[in-house]
Amino acid sequence: MRILIVDDDQLIRENAAEYLSGLGYDVLTAADGSEAARLLDQPDQVQVLLTDVMLQGWLDGGDLVEMARLRVPGMPIVIMSGFSEGLLGRLAGLQPPLRFLSKPFSLAHLEETLARAVAGGAAP
Structure with missing residues (x-):
């Protein structure tokens, strides 16, 4: 299964990619929404999206989630953020499968959530 990790924090991106690769996942990474959008445009390139909400550039995580929903309906998505207040209100209209x-x-929590x-x- 191919996972796209999108985070502008290089350390988070690299640690998550290394850990998930070790679990047998095929991992792609992107540092911003624009790079992620290009990967989502390629047919059958990505099966799961793991994205931060706060991304640099013109396309933030919420926009990226909406784009992924249109391009790959039903794709499992995990949204990461250090800011939980107010975030779920913006994303509440998105349909499952969606996790926060x-x-x-911890890497174990990442694995479990994914x-x-x-x-x-x-999530309930």
């Missing part, structure tokens, strides 16, 4: 991962997170997203549906 609060930063900072597995639940892939297994089906949004």
